[in-house]
Amino acid sequence: xxxxxxxxxxxxxxxxxxxxxxxxxxxxxxxxxxxxxxxxxxxxxxxxxxxxxxxxxxxxxxxxxxxxxxxxxxxxxxxxxxxxxxxxxxxxxxxxxxxxxxxxxxxxxxxxxxxxxxxxxxxxxxxxxxxxxxxxxxxxxxxxxxxxxxxxxxxxxxxxxxxxxxxxxxxxxxxxxxxxxxxxxxxxxxxxxxxxxxxxxxxxxxxxxxxxxxxxxxxxxxxxxxxxxxxxxxxxxxxxxxxxxxxxxxxxxxxxxxxxxxxxx
Numbered sequence: 560x561x562x563x564x565x566x567x568x569x570x571x572x573x574x575x576x577x578x579x580x581x582x583x584x585x586x587x588x589x590x591x592x593x594x595x596x597x598x599x600x601x602x603x604x605x606x607x608x609x610x611x612x613x614x615x616x617x618x619x620x621x622x623x624x625x626x627x628x629x630x631x632x633x634x635x636x637x638x639x640x641x642x643x644x645x646x647x648x649x650x651x652x653x654x655x656x657x658x659x660x661x662x663x664x665x666x667x668x669x670x671x672x673x674x675x676x677x678x679x680x681x682x683x684x685x686x687x688x689x690x691x692x693x694x695x696x697x698x699x700x701x702x703x704x705x706x707x708x709x710x711x712x713x714x715x716x717x718x719x720x721x722x723x724x725x726x727x728x729x730x731x732x733x734x735x736x737x738x739x740x741x742x743x744x745x746x747x748x749x750x751x752x753x754x755x756x757x758x759x760x761x762x763x764x765x766x767x768x769x770x771x772x773x774x775x776x777x778x779x780x781x782x783x784x785x786x787x788x789x790x791x792x793x794x795x796x797x798x799x800x801x802x803x804x805x806x807x808x809x810x811x812x813x814x815x816x817x818x819x820x821x822x823x824x
Contacts, residue, residue, distance in 0.1 A: 628647055776809045776811070785802045798823060
């Protein structure tokens, strides 16, 4: 089974057995898996060539961690927000590996090494088809994020209806609704990034626009929209507009937009 299909099946493998896990047990196990991923990343970085055995171990740990955090996200949005489950899912299950691949691709281009290495049979060296690996890995995460967004949107609908029909809203429902909105916002940012890494510019733009509607006073979605526009030479003015909006956000301006904007001037 490929990593893509295994990641997608994280969503379909949630079952009643998971309810036997206490939230604290899940969090403790997730912390241990994160530490294991950090150790594997450090070991991989110390090698002169990428090791296939280390990458296989890391892939298995990412899947375990993704399963745990996805289950927590679907079972308890409030605790998920408090424990940054969506941020940890992105950082440890996906972005950590994506960042590593992008850095290696940049290094290859800067040093002029474009040849694809052919590993000998039985060798522990991974062939350097990095662009294809980045595309495949990014695509592997997209179904999971789409399913999580779908599930969270369904959670939000009944709470929104209750809010409209009751004068006094239950405090726990209000807290859950706010948690769901914040996590949905971050899911859309992450999904937009995945589409961007997969060169699906239009879909990435749609995700960032949805994120901006969920958190209109936050600058990050507008920075990401500017990045997309900047990749198209004819849209420099649009990029400047979005960078300006990002910096003018009333709640959370995105400070990196300043440097990005100055690079266009």
